[in-house]
Amino acid sequence: MSVLVLNTGSSTVKYELIDVETGERQAKGLVERIGEEEGLLTHDNGSVKDRFADHEAALKAILQVLGDISPEAVGHRVVHGGERFREAVVVDEEVIAAVERLAPLAPLHNPVNVAGIRVAQRAFPGVPQVAVFDTAFHHTLPPHASTYAVPREWQVRRFGFHGTSCAYVAERASAMLGxxxxxxxxxxxxxxxxxxxxxxxxxxxxxxxxxxxxxxxxxxxxxxxxxxxxxxxxxxxxxxxxxxxxxxxxxxxxxxxxxxxxxxxxxxxxxxxxxxxxxxxxxxxxxxxxxxxxxxxxxxxxxxxxxxxxxxxxxxxxxxxxxxxxxxxxxxxxxxxxxxxxxxxxxxxxxxxxxxxxxxxxxxxxxxxxxxxxxxxxxxx
The missing domain is CATH 3.30.420.40 (ATPase, nucleotide binding domain)
Known part of the structure; x- marks a missing residue:
């Protein structure tokens, strides 16, 4: 399965097209300085300077350099999944609404993560879109580690981040240790x-x-x-x-x-x-x-x-x-x-x-x- 991965940050979009069966990286790149006067799109071994007014403009530029490549799925990094999302999920309107409601917990990231999903939906109609959450790996935190000593009615807790990175390196570390x-x-x-x-x-x-x-x-x-x-x-x-x-x-x-x-x-x-x-x-x-x-x-x-x-x-x-x-x-x-x-x-x-x-x-x-x-x-x- 060919998966287009979109990692949409506050001022960047990192992307990679990966064949999960073979591990082949079919294309990769990065758009930087979104919203600034001079942005930069680096694709494989080349680069283009341009102004990317917003994330939608950046994502459209990415789709242009990808050309006729058609992924079978699109995977999106979403920073905050709150209490609800404990694993990656296929995106529908209910999922998008839930991610938007979590924006106060990650105001720099969740809104642009949603923007990336919307653009990809329009670009690849009918192609499954999946949200992969930074916080999901940490849903196993025991209550004594996730609980703040504050009034319960505040409804706050510790979530943790960098979960996708932790999941990957933990697998690799155990393999290195045999x-x-x-x-x-x-x-x-x-x-x-x-x-x-x-x-x-x-x-x-x-x-x-x-x-x-x-x-x-x-x-x-x-x-x-x-x-x-x-x-x-x-x-x-x-x-x-x-x-x-x-x-x-x-x-x-x-x-x-x-x-x-x-x-x-x-x-x-x-x-x-x-x-x-x-x-x-x-x-x-x-x-x-x-x-x-x-x-x-x-x-x-x-x-x-x-x-x-x-x-x-x-x-x-x-x-x-x-x-x-x-x-x-x-x-x-x-x-x-x-x-x-x-x-x-x-x-x-x-x-x-x-x-x-x-x-x-x-x-x-x-x-x-x-x-x-x-x-x-x-x-x-």
Missing amino acids: RGLSQTNLIVLHLGNGASATAIRAGRSADTSMGLTPMEGLVMGTRSGDVDPGLAGYLARTRGIDADEALTRDSGLLALAGVSDMRAVRQRADDGDQDARLAREVYCHRIRKYVGAYYAVLGRVDAIVFTGGVGEHDSGVRAMSMAGLDRLGITLDPARNDEPSTGERAVSAPDGEVAVLVIPTDEEWEIARQTVTAIRNMPAR
């Missing part, structure tokens, strides 16, 4: 512009750092991660600041170092910028703290898994984050860690009790796989 997923305990560190830590027990999410929204947990590109809940009221009283906006768009690495991209932070730190050095130290300290906490949650850890752009490519972040964890059986091999490889690999010491793995995530493949499963599980009509 054991079944049901026998494997992992701590997955998805480190990119958004960042999260997840404790996985026997293939199921046991705890995760993001909560009701993607703001909680680790330090991120522009998001603060964990802060004192009293900060919002303090900022409102003393500075008239909208904390939701400030903690989402103006915080994280951007607030500490002046730039949100870890590559730029690293360069500034290497050049002697003290703010950038502190930013990396804060970032890695938070990761190390979560690793220790999730080790306690799981009781036994078989591997720490680094994934995402920063996790896969920044050996310094990996080294700083794992420093001082030798007593827990977590020891990096400096030579392996610094090796400029881009594939799946172990970077732990050969005699380390806990493996430290680097696994490039492949959310598009996981979305395609779940899309096919959802279609095959549709009840017969």
Whole structure:
């Protein structure tokens, strides 16, 4: 089955056409800077600069470069599935309405995810559309991990995100370790512009750092991660600041170092910028703290898994984050860690009790796989 995967973000659309039976990637690309004066569409090995006024314009441009390619299904990344969506589902009007109702929980993502679905429906009438939810993997969180200590009538809980990435790398990690997923305990560190830590027990999410929204947990590109809940009221009283906006768009690495991209932070730190050095130290300290906490949650850890752009490519972040964890059986091999490889690999010491793995995530493949499963599980009509 040929599946067109659409990963529609707040200012980007990433797409890939995948033959799920053979694994062949038939086409892939990315539209960036949607809504800006000069956007960029990169398709396979070529690129086109243009203005993409909105997501519909970007998706129409993607369909144009795909030409006569006709997928048998379209799989959509949808960020927030709330309580209702615990697995991928074939899209109908009821599903779309439910995703729209969840928009307050992911205001930057769910509305554009719906826009992607609408455009694809018009472009491929009669072709099944499937929604694959970032939050679905974490529906196994036990009540003691998903419950906030707040009044029940607020009807809020912890959901978690990056679930599609966690599902993919957990499968790959268990294969690298040579054991079944049901026998494997992992701590997955998805480190990119958004960042999260997840404790996985026997293939199921046991705890995760993001909560009701993607703001909680680790330090991120522009998001603060964990802060004192009293900060919002303090900022409102003393500075008239909208904390939701400030903690989402103006915080994280951007607030500490002046730039949100870890590559730029690293360069500034290497050049002697003290703010950038502190930013990396804060970032890695938070990761190390979560690793220790999730080790306690799981009781036994078989591997720490680094994934995402920063996790896969920044050996310094990996080294700083794992420093001082030798007593827990977590020891990096400096030579392996610094090796400029881009594939799946172990970077732990050969005699380390806990493996430290680097696994490039492949959310598009996981979305395609779940899309096919959802279609095959549709009840017969």
